[in-house]
Amino acid sequence: MYHETEILETRTDAEGHEWMTINVGPQHPATHGVLHLVITLDGETIVKVDPHLGYIHRSIEKMCESLSYRQFIYVTSRMDYLSAHINNHGCALCVEKGLQVEVPPRAQVIRVLMDELTRIASHELWWGAMAMDLGAFTPFFYAFREREMINDIMEETCGARLTMNYMVPGGVMHDIHPNFQRRVKEFLKDYKRKISEYDEVVTENIIFQNRMKGIGILSPEDAISYGCSGPVARGSGVHCDVRKHYPYEIYSSLQFDEVLESGGDCFARYLVRMREMKESVRIIEQLIDNIPEGDFQAKTKAVLKLPKGEFYSKVETARGEFGVYIVSDGGTTPYRIKFRSPGFSNLSVLDKLARGNKIGDLVAIMGTLDLVIPDIDR
Amino acid sequence: MNREELKAAITGKWPSAVWEEGNEWATLLGEPEPFPHMMTLLRQDPDLQMDYLFCMTCVDWKTHLTMVYHLRSMAHRHELTVKVKLDRTNPQIETVSHLWRTAEFHEREVYEMFGVRFLNHPDLRLLILPEGWEGKFPLRKDFEDPVNMIRL
Numbered sequence: 001m002y003h004e005t006e007i008l009e010t011r012t013d014a015e016g017h018e019w020m021t022i023n024v025g026p027q028h029p030a031t032h033g034v035l036h037l038v039i040t041l042d043g044e045t046i047v048k049v050d051p052h053l054g055y056i057h058r059s060i061e062k063m064c065e066s067l068s069y070r071q072f073i074y075v076t077s078r079m080d081y082l083s084a085h086i087n088n089h090g091c092a093l094c095v096e097k098g099l100q101v102e103v104p105p106r107a108q109v110i111r112v113l114m115d116e117l118t119r120i121a122s123h124e125l126w127w128g129a130m131a132m133d134l135g136a137f138t139p140f141f142y143a144f145r146e147r148e149m150i151n152d153i154m155e156e157t158c159g160a161r162l163t164m165n166y167m168v169p170g171g172v173m174h175d176i177h178p179n180f181q182r183r184v185k186e187f188l189k190d191y192k193r194k195i196s197e198y199d200e201v202v203t204e205n206i207i208f209q210n211r212m213k214g215i216g217i218l219s220p221e222d223a224i225s226y227g228c229s230g231p232v233a234r235g236s237g238v239h240c241d242v243r244k245h246y247p248y249e250i251y252s253s254l255q256f257d258e259v260l261e262s263g264g265d266c267f268a269r270y271l272v273r274m275r276e277m278k279e280s281v282r283i284i285e286q287l288i289d290n291i292p293e294g295d296f297q298a299k300t301k302a303v304l305k306l307p308k309g310e311f312y313s314k315v316e317t318a319r320g321e322f323g324v325y326i327v328s329d330g331g332t333t334p335y336r337i338k339f340r341s342p343g344f345s346n347l348s349v350l351d352k353l354a355r356g357n358k359i360g361d362l363v364a365i366m367g368t369l370d371l372v373i374p375d376i377d378r
Numbered sequence: 379m380n381r382e383e384l385k386a387a388i389t390g391k392w393p394s395a396v397w398e399e400g401n402e403w404a405t406l407l408g409e410p411e412p413f414p415h416m417m418t419l420l421r422q423d424p425d426l427q428m429d430y431l432f433c434m435t436c437v438d439w440k441t442h443l444t445m446v447y448h449l450r451s452m453a454h455r456h457e458l459t460v461k462v463k464l465d466r467t468n469p470q471i472e473t474v475s476h477l478w479r480t481a482e483f484h485e486r487e488v489y490e491m492f493g494v495r496f497l498n499h500p501d502l503r504l505l506i507l508p509e510g511w512e513g514k515f516p517l518r519k520d521f522e523d524p525v526n527m528i529r530l
Contacts, residue, residue: 052505053505053506054505054506054507054508057506057507059516059517061517062516062517062521062527222479224429224430224452225429225478225479225480226479226480227430227431227432227478227479227480229432238452239452240452245455309400309401310401310402311402312402312403312433312448314432321432323432323433323448325433325435325446325448327437335437336435336437336438336517338433338435340432340433340448344483344484344487345480345483347483348479348480348482348483349479352479377506
């Protein structure tokens, strides 16, 4: 049994270095969830970080093997709960690929709008929590103020604030609420003013910059080799935005930039997410007045059966590339399902980034990796 | 390269390549024996340059296990699936964690969930499951847990 920040072992090598192995987590304010790290230190310098996972492992992949193609989508909201919409989207795309169902244009636009609102909400939470980890408490309240507005919009249309379960195979579950467009436009108007406030409060703060710049540098080669995706890899200049390079739904017809930074340090990853929020605003602005009329759901059978074979689809969540791999034996439930979660690969690079840095920097590094533990454990 | 060009290019460099039809991406069937050389070729050949292992998993077919590797080239933007059939009673295969570092974590996951032993893996031990779990493989089809598993 482990205890909080317990010293597990101390030893001194021949040159007089004192090595200490300490335990962080699984209940620790800086890990944001039940992540358990066993850290070896030489003084204050990190020698090794060994993540121990599984505290919130629910074996969702096994569970899905006994759920139908309509049911399993709901479980996936519980993986990356901050990108619930986008997880559902990936699964719906994979089932649609198997069924060869054409999604109506209205549903496609609604899906993309929801995805981008989710991305903003997720980055908001990350930004608040990250600033709080580094000692600034006010941004957390700023972030939650804006995120609350998105949650209210979601609640009105989807009926839920966190695990929305709004995407279904063939489209979305029901049409958008009559207030949806008005409230999103109100939010955008307000939000564009707020986001420049964020830069004044946090990004331009010199103490904040000193804690981020030059810390946890990830080279593009390592980012690719470790399977990093999303803002973590784009902070190192790797072109990996699924929306741009493997476009799904209507992303190929939208005007937006793939946000890239070349620094590879914590500050670069921070800037990528800050700019991504602005890109999401751009996407929403293009679509909010142009939601086509028509059906919000394609006609599908009550019981879905995927043909025998394998199907893979990928989407860009707030954390990176989320992949769904379904192996079907022709029945009503998946034979085997695998979720390629972005957090799992992004976590594997933690040891590499933390080595040689001070223990205080670990918080900044973990913060910019934006780890969501249920997404890693699945 | 599109799917057919990629298949032709790989067959040119690896003449014994066997292909599986009917999937979204070109699917290369490997044997455990020359598998490490094949993967090294895919990773290091400048025309192929499969430098991104974006998904790796295993499927239990009750009679055998199949390792599935999804590879992508970040430079050339082509994708490939590699499958290797493994014996179910004593599954073992060479590690690819020296080619793609992300495989280190993924192989640990497959090791504990399916019991596949990865030869020459730097640190093959449980990642998600608690200590003392060895010997039971939750994602295999014959795994039973009367307490925690709910059948619908």
